[in-house]
Amino acid sequence: MKIGIDMMGGDFAPKEILAGIQQYFEKGNAEIFMIGQEEVITPLLHHYMLPEGKTTLVHAPQVIDMHEHPTRALKEKPESSISTGFKLLATGAIDAFISAGNTGAMLVGSLYSLKPIEGVLRPTISTIIPKENGRTGLLLDVGLNSDCKPEQLNQFAVMGSVYAQQILGIESPRVGLLNIGEEEGKGNLLAQATYPLLSENKHINFIGNIEGRDILVDKADVIVCDGFTGNIILKLAESLFSITHRKNIEHEYFNLFNFENYGGTPVLGISKPVIIGHGISKGLAFMNMIVLAQKMIDKDVMQMMKAEVEA
Amino acid sequence: MKIGIDMMGGDFAPKEILAGIQQYFEKGNAEIFMIGQEEVITPLLHHYMLPEGKTTLVHAPQVIDMHEHPTRALKEKPESSISTGFKLLATGAIDAFISAGNTGAMLVGSLYSLKPIEGVLRPTISTIIPKENGRTGLLLDVGLNSDCKPEQLNQFAVMGSVYAQQILGIESPRVGLLNIGEEEGKGNLLAQATYPLLSENKHINFIGNIEGRDILVDKADVIVCDGFTGNIILKLAESLFSITHRKNIEHEYFNLFNFENYGGTPVLGISKPVIIGHGISKGLAFMNMIVLAQKMIDKDVMQMMKAEVEA
Numbered sequence A, B: 001m002k003i004g005i006d007m008m009g010g011d012f013a014p015k016e017i018l019a020g021i022q023q024y025f026e027k028g029n030a031e032i033f034m035i036g037q038e039e040v041i042t043p044l045l046h047h048y049m050l051p052e053g054k055t056t057l058v059h060a061p062q063v064i065d066m067h068e069h070p071t072r073a074l075k076e077k078p079e080s081s082i083s084t085g086f087k088l089l090a091t092g093a094i095d096a097f098i099s100a101g102n103t104g105a106m107l108v109g110s111l112y113s114l115k116p117i118e119g120v121l122r123p124t125i126s127t128i129i130p131k132e133n134g135r136t137g138l139l140l141d142v143g144l145n146s147d148c149k150p151e152q153l154n155q156f157a158v159m160g161s162v163y164a165q166q167i168l169g170i171e172s173p174r175v176g177l178l179n180i181g182e183e184e185g186k187g188n189l190l191a192q193a194t195y196p197l198l199s200e201n202k203h204i205n206f207i208g209n210i211e212g213r214d215i216l217v218d219k220a221d222v223i224v225c226d227g228f229t230g231n232i233i234l235k236l237a238e239s240l241f242s243i244t245h246r247k248n249i250e251h252e253y254f255n256l257f258n259f260e261n262y263g264g265t266p267v268l269g270i271s272k273p274v275i276i277g278h279g280i281s282k283g284l285a286f287m288n289m290i291v292l293a294q295k296m297i298d299k300d301v302m303q304m305m306k307a308e309v310e311a
Helices: A015-024 A038-047 A070-076 A081-091 A103-113 A150-166 A189-200 A227-246 A283-298 A301-310 B015-024 B038-047 B070-076 B081-091 B103-113 B150-166 B189-200 B227-246 B283-298 B301-310
Strands: A002-006 A031-036 A055-059 A096-099 A124-130 A136-140 A174-178 A205-210 A222-224 A264-268 A274-277 B002-006 B031-036 B055-059 B096-099 B124-130 B136-140 B174-178 B205-210 B222-224 B264-268 B274-277
Touching (some): A002 A081, A002 A283, A015 A031, A015 A038, A015 A283, A031 A038, A038 A055, A070 A081, A070 A103, A081 A096, A081 A103, A096 A283, A103 A264, A103 A274, A124 A150, A136 A150, A136 A227, A150 A174, A150 A222, A174 A189, A227 B227, A264 A283, A283 A301, B002 B081, B002 B283, B015 B031, B015 B038, B015 B283, B038 B055, B081 B096, B081 B103, B096 B283, B103 B264, B124 B227, B136 B150, B150 B174, B150 B222, B150 B264, B174 B189, B189 B205, B274 B283, B283 B301
Parallel strands (some): A002 A031, A002 A096, A031 A055, A096 A274, A136 A222, B002 B096, B031 B055, B096 B274, B136 B222, B174 B222
Antiparallel strands (some): A124 A264, A264 A274, B124 B136, B124 B264, B264 B274
């Protein structure tokens, strides 16, 4: 198993990435392809204990900045670590690709360098949602698809269920449709049209509508919504961590809103695992992302999604 | 000035309503029309100190339950306190109407018994949003219009600005468009089409897009969005109060999420003030709603909205 990492992505690259790789090797044993500027990475290597023969440094002379325009950057910097990562992934030289760099470039790369899973209308990104009782759920889409069709939400429910089951370990995940009322027939046109599709979908465990007040309690394991709504919820939830931190409100509950702890988010619905990390990711987050990539490859989550979407 | 109150609406009716009226009269001096079942209210009156000649009891023998179907209930119970309130308001016998009863019935009554302000495409409801620094802003729509058109959001911005200025006392309120990116051109189709309208609108102080992370910080005074997104944010914010309460997290910041403190929310865009209270409203909330109604009449907020929307 070969996992590629962008060594130039994120606010603390490459040092924290190296720290994360080192941490990963305390237990893991995938081969790690470290993609980035040789002259930056090589001098640092002797500070870290990386096992002999398990890492490969792939030189990528260019770097895509956090604030560059994604499409333009990918086009103008074909030798960047992100472009190189996608090339290696597309050709099968690596089995998964991880980056905490330019999110837009990672999304564009995922959508255009890789094939979507056959039958998938639109790939999607999700976030872990912390529950009041300490359990975690999944919310999707969180920004890749700002306008959605009912059929897309129906597929998000399927892909989210596979992910929740295989990766989060939730048996028969409860799927909720985010809405502004409990009964069928409530909500905007999208929610009204999505409800019957979810209701008739035999591949998911649909429990009905979920309101705003239910997001943070343990009512559903997979919550589906359009990417506009989902992104606003995600960023609002993230802001709770910063606000409580600034106000010196110390309680373990708010640590659950430190989304850095969750590592990164995979792009679901494409043929190979791509994991996008927060810009502020540190060692632990990078280790978690490598573990996640390994799990996704091990369980062949992409293949399972394909089977569920097609069936 | 004559303000009508539904004495049968809310979990603590009519006692807490009477307590609120009594509290109001410590400073206020509008005439209060108490609408409800005479046989329930009269025996309680001697427990409260209400000034001579300032209250009128209007008998309404029927009661609309919290969980009744709004349209059906209004039709089948023409003698209910809510139906009676709207009749008095429509005919000019009272100048404002307040209820903490069936929210749906209050909305249906507002839309169908009263005229919308001339030129207003759709009335709207808003919520107060507590800011990190203790100031308050306005978010609208929060559920009356789950699917919106750009022109409607543009009017919400105008009505929200008048309200923020006149009622919240914010000079030149900053208007933000809730969106999933900072730059113009970001977002779903609605946000993309709304941005230029807000941008060109000379009646508001538009400051651009506002992301989910900006909602709880003091970035904008009036945040506009469709009622689907707004309702989910409101209910999510409300749940924070319950969750922190259940977890015994005591900090004054979370008291700001106790939406009961804000009294009630007015329906904006209709010709006369209607204020809808939380079902759990107590004395203080009722007093605040009466004060709000008085302020809206005093400042002739409806007329100002008319002027701004038309101009």
